[in-house]
Amino acid sequence: MRRRDFIIFLAGAMGGWPSAVRAQQKAMPVIGFLSGGSPGPYAPLVAALHQGLRETDYVEGQNVAIEYRWAEGRYDRLPALTADLVSRKVDVIAIIGGTPAALAAKSATSTIPIIFNGVARSGPASSPISPGRAATSRASATSPSS
Numbered sequence: 001m002r003r004r005d006f007i008i009f010l011a012g013a014m015g016g017w018p019s020a021v022r023a024q025q026k027a028m029p030v031i032g033f034l035s036g037g038s039p040g041p042y043a044p045l046v047a048a049l050h051q052g053l054r055e056t057d058y059v060e061g062q063n064v065a066i067e068y069r070w071a072e073g074r075y076d077r078l079p080a081l082t083a084d085l086v087s088r089k090v091d092v093i094a095i096i097g098g099t100p101a102a103l104a105a106k107s108a109t110s111t112i113p114i115i116f117n118g119v120a121r122s123g124p125a126s127s128p129i130s131p132g133r134a135a136t137s138r139a140s141a142t143s144p145s146s
Contacts, residue, residue, distance in 0.1 A: 028064055028065055029091045030088065030090045031065070031094055032086075032088070033067065033068045033094050034095045034104075035097050036098040037070065037098070038073065046096075049094065049096075078101055079104050079108065082101075082109075083108055086109050090112060092114070093105050093109070093112055093114045095114065095115070096116070097117075
């Protein structure tokens with residue numbers, strides 16, 4: 001190959017390189033949000049989630065996506081809702097309001113981190129300090145009345 005042909009080939013390859021690198025970058029992180037309840041009573045906690053994300057420079061729709069799943073009191077729906085989040089390969093599952101949702105998530109995956117609050121002490125993580133597996137809890141003084 002002549003030098004001129006090589007330079008043209010190299011310039012062409014370099015021109016396509018940035019788009020190839022961008023294609024290899026991970027898409028925005030996805031939070032799977034799961035609740036055994038309905039959206040209305042949990043609106044203040046969802047707002048707090050958004051505020052906490054903003055405080056760490058994450059804004060839904062800009063640099064983080066959230067997939068919401070609500071069982072609306074029908075706990076028999078939790079395994080299917082959780083399976084859907086797992087099949088979508090979310091990066092983390094955030095659970096608000098209840099042991100049934102946390103148990104459904106814990107039984108659905110051992111690889112996706114699970115964060116939850118409002119769960120009984122005998123629930124999926126017996127201790128927030130030493131939770132084991134991928135599940136961890138966070139105590140909360142704020143939760144809607146059931």
